Amino acid sequence: MNEMLEKSKILYHDARRLARKIIPPKMEYIGYDQSLHPLMKMGLEVSVLDHNGDVRVKKKMPNVNTFHWGFVDLFTAYWSQGIGGGDYDITTTSGGTKHPDQSESAGEEKMFVGGPINNDDYGVVVGTSNAAIDLTDYALTSQCDEGVGLDNLNHGATGFVAPATDGTSRIFEVFRTFSNNSGADVDVEEVGLYARMLTQNAVSWDYVMIERTLLSFTILDTDTDTVRYTISVVV
Amino acid sequence: MNKKLNMRSRIKKSKPKSIKGALNAHWRITLLDKHMVPYRRIQVPAQSLVIAAADLMYQTMSDGTLNINDTGSVARNVGDLRYFWRAEAAVTDDTLGIVVGTDNTATTLTDDALGTLIDHGVAAGDLLYGSCETGAPIEESGPAAVYAVLSRLFVNRSGGNITCEEVGLYVEYATFDFMIERTVIQFTINDTDAALVEYHIGATA
DSSP states (O other), X not given: OHHHHHHHHHHHHHHHHHHHHOOOTTOEEEEEOOOOXXXXXXXXXXXXXXXXXXXXXXXXXXXXXXXXHHHHHHHHHHTTTXXXXXXXXXXXXXXXXXXXXXXXXXXXXXXXXOOOTTOOSSEEEEESOOOOOOTTOOSOSSBOOBSSSTTOBEEOOOEEEEEEEETTEEEEEEEEEEEOOSSSOEEEEEEEEEEEEEBGGGOOEXXXXXXXXXXXXXXXXXXXXXXXXXXXXXX | OHHHHHHHHXXXXXXXXXXXXXXXXXXXXXXXXXXXXEEEEEEXXXXXXXXXXXXXXXXXXXXXXXXXXXXXXXXXXXOOTTOOOBOOBOTTOOSSEEEEESOOOOOOTTOOSOSSBOOBSSSTTOBEEEEEEEEEEEEETTTTEEEEEEEEEEXXXXXXXXXXXXXXXXXXXXXXXXXXXXXXXEEEEOTTOEEEEEEEEEEEO
16 A cells, blocks of 8 residues: 555656657647636625715625736645745735745734725725726725825724525625715726735745726715625535 | 547637636646656636635634534634644645545535545555645736646555545644535546645635
């Protein structure tokens, strides 16, 4: 049995190399289906309330524009967590690259989106640029900072609705409320979701964009709006 | 020969279309003969993430705590931000990473394990599990896409042919194993042959 296993290890490496590099002339492709099937979907809803609490604008998108490169990179990084993995670069929202920490020590964070009140580093975020979406976007193009200056917004705490089953779907929500105390209207054109991760060797926190979508709405001065992501798995 | 040519003529092939705002994945299986020369490749879209995928994603994003069934159907309350979906696995480990089985029952949201897992080994009905490894992400164009890649080799030294009917992805979160994806797909690994099973998950723009 042990001899067989040792042999299989050798064969494994040979086979992996061959399977990727050699396409024999008589290779058969059977049932080779390149179609795509959505596994995990993300929708988006925005409600803008006036200073009386009445709904002034409501917009809903069944599907966001796209998950971004950073989200897929987090899979690659964390598939090997706790067993070493490697130095895997991920582009952060500042445009630099960092290695996420792959250990499982207490206090680690892998993909936390619970940005607290008055924090614009992570969680649900909004911005004012309508630059076209690209899979390689790593941040909103022109994010609304926390504050009361021009195009600033006051960020509420990011909230969650725990998963629930609805027929053949499993759905949870991530949401955040923004208040406009800037003294002028703010025209939002883009919405995103940033996650916080601990960088390698627990050096620092850094942030990765999971999603960016173009959605246009205006938050009048003194208005508030709530941005709500709906994340679902559907069989 | 004609039959093979006919099969080859079916390569072309549904063009992938963008599905915005959704994760998608596919399984790619390459069969290899006893000399480890590949002779057949099968690809299908992954059919479904299951309930543990949503719940574990929620816990990683929110610091929530939920009871989630592990692959032994035992409810585990394991909310902790330090974990995500560890899927790399060592040679011989049939409890983690890409796994295969023999049950072709359709996937449901509440599945928490393969129907009938094929064990690691050389006994009748067993397969030798290679290590489950992460590959470099794949970038594609038309439509623009990026995929994270996992792969595992299965070698058949059981003395008989083995027909797989299901593939799945088991991940470790805390110290427990959970199934996040299961797809029903049929392929046969002949005695002394092998199969390289790859899982690609990602997004299109």
